[in-house]
Amino acid sequence: MGFSILQKIDSSSFKNFLLRLQNEICSHLEQLDPIGEFKNDRWDRAKGGSGVSRVLAGPGIFEKAGVNFSHVFGDAMPASASAQRPDLAGRAFEAMGLSLVIHPSNPFVPTSHANFRLFLAQNEKDESIWWFGGGYDLTPYYGFDEDCVHWHEVAKSVCEGFGEHYYPKFKKQCDEYFQIKHRQEPRGIGGLFFDDFNELGFEESQNFVQAIANSYLEAYLPIVRRRENTEYSARNKEFQEYRRGRYAEFNLVYDRGTVFGLQSGVGRIESILMSLPPKVRWTYDWKPEPSSEEEKLYTRYLKARSWVK
Numbered sequence: 001m002g003f004s005i006l007q008k009i010d011s012s013s014f015k016n017f018l019l020r021l022q023n024e025i026c027s028h029l030e031q032l033d034p035i036g037e038f039k040n041d042r043w044d045r046a047k048g049g050s051g052v053s054r055v056l057a058g059p060g061i062f063e064k065a066g067v068n069f070s071h072v073f074g075d076a077m078p079a080s081a082s083a084q085r086p087d088l089a090g091r092a093f094e095a096m097g098l099s100l101v102i103h104p105s106n107p108f109v110p111t112s113h114a115n116f117r118l119f120l121a122q123n124e125k126d127e128s129i130w131w132f133g134g135g136y137d138l139t140p141y142y143g144f145d146e147d148c149v150h151w152h153e154v155a156k157s158v159c160e161g162f163g164e165h166y167y168p169k170f171k172k173q174c175d176e177y178f179q180i181k182h183r184q185e186p187r188g189i190g191g192l193f194f195d196d197f198n199e200l201g202f203e204e205s206q207n208f209v210q211a212i213a214n215s216y217l218e219a220y221l222p223i224v225r226r227r228e229n230t231e232y233s234a235r236n237k238e239f240q241e242y243r244r245g246r247y248a249e250f251n252l253v254y255d256r257g258t259v260f261g262l263q264s265g266v267g268r269i270e271s272i273l274m275s276l277p278p279k280v281r282w283t284y285d286w287k288p289e290p291s292s293e294e295e296k297l298y299t300r301y302l303k304a305r306s307w308v309k
Contacts, residue, residue: 033061066274107240108230110140133195139188143301152307154219244277
C-alpha cells in the first residue's frame with residue numbers, strides 16, 4: 001500500500017473525533033457497570049505531547065477497562081515506525097490515537113481491544129506523509145458461536161459501506177497480526193486490522209476509520225450484556241487468568257503500539273502498559289482436559305476461520 005504525500009494536513013478534526021469517542025465509550029461502559037467509575041488522568045509534557053488516560057478498575061462487570069487518548073510528537077521517528085519507512089528515519093513525526101482494552105470480571109465475557117490512530121511524518125522536502133491504522137479484535141476465554149458471528153457481522157457491515165473487498169482484507173490482516181508466534185496460536189477470534197491506510201484520500205480515509213470506530217460499541221456491548229450474569233466457577237476464573245497470560249505475552253512482545261510507545265521516548269509508561277490484564281497466571285505445561293470447554297476454545301475458536309457468509 002502506498003503512502004500519501006500532501007503539503008498540509010489538518011489533524012484537528014480527527015483529534016476531536018477521538019476525544020468525543022473516548023467520552024462516548026466510557027459513558028456506555030459506566031452505564032453497564034454502575035458501581036464502576038473511570039478515573040481520569042490528564043497528562044501533559046512540555047515537550048513530547050499530551051493525553052487523557054481513563055481507567056476503570058473494581059469489583060463490577062469490568063475488572064479493568066482502559067480507554068486512552070494520546071497525541072505525541074518527536075524529532076525523530078522511532079525504530080518501530082521507521083522500519084516500515086526507512087526513508088523517514090530521523091524525521092519529525094506526529095501521532096495521535098485512541099486505544100482501549102476491556103478486561104471483564106466474568107470469564108464468559110470476552111476481552112476486547114480497539115485502536116484508531118493517525119500518523120504523520122515529514123520527508124526531506126518538509127511534506128506531510130500520513131496514514132491511518134487501527135481496528136478491533138475479540139479475545140474470548142469460553143467460545144460461543146453467536147458472539148463470534150455477531151462480532152464479525154458488525155465488522156463486515158461497516159466495511160461494506162466503503163467497498164466489499166475491505167472486510168475480507170482487514171479480517172485476514174487481523175488474523176495474521178494477532179498471532180502469538182512463539183506459541184503458534186492466535187490471540188483470539190480476530191476482527192479488523194489495518195495499517196498504513198490512505199488509499200481513499202485523507203477525508204474519505206478518515207470517514208472510513210471513524211465509521212469502524214463508531215461500530216465498536218455495536219459489536220461489543222450486546223456480547224457483554226448476553227454473558228455478564230453467567231455463573232462461573234473457580235476453575236473458569238483460573239482458566240481466564242491463564243489465557244490472560246497469552247494476552248500479556250502478545251502485547252509485550254509483538255504489539256506495534258506498545259513497542260512504538262516504549263521506543264518513542266515521549267509516551268507515558270502507565271498509559272502504554274494500561275492494556276495488561278490486572279491478574280494473570282502462568283501454569284507450567286498446562287493442558288486442557290479432553291472434551292472440556294477449555295479444550296474447545298483451542299479446537300474450535302482459536303482458528304482462523306470464516307464466521308459470516
